[in-house]
Amino acid sequence: MLKIKRLSEVIGRRVYTDSGDLFGVIEEVNLVDNRIDGWRIVVSRESGMIEILGGARGVIVPHQFIKAIGDIIIINKNAVPVRQEEEDGDLGFDSEEE
Numbered sequence: 001m002l003k004i005k006r007l008s009e010v011i012g013r014r015v016y017t018d019s020g021d022l023f024g025v026i027e028e029v030n031l032v033d034n035r036i037d038g039w040r041i042v043v044s045r046e047s048g049m050i051e052i053l054g055g056a057r058g059v060i061v062p063h064q065f066i067k068a069i070g071d072i073i074i075i076n077k078n079a080v081p082v083r084q085e086e087e088d089g090d091l092g093f094d095s096e097e098e
Contacts, residue, residue, distance in 0.1 A: 007036075015041050015073040017080055024058060026073060036063045061095075 007029045015023045042058040065079035066081040 013073050015075055017077045018067055019077050020075055038062050
């Protein structure tokens, strides 16, 4: 069970995707009606995500994408932006009509 006493203890913790890639560091927690709504994450330079974000320092990840909070934070890989080329890349489909 999660035993964090204060949200301030989470600030500065490293964030990894569920596939094990470094994503960034927690900068701030967004609260709405005393509930966690989202997490502002500063993207790490080592993650290679800065090019995808187009100059933005980070992203706000909705709380529903957080999988685990402990010594590190683990987020769902679906929360991570993907390059358009990777989405439209070679999927193995033919565009020819039958």
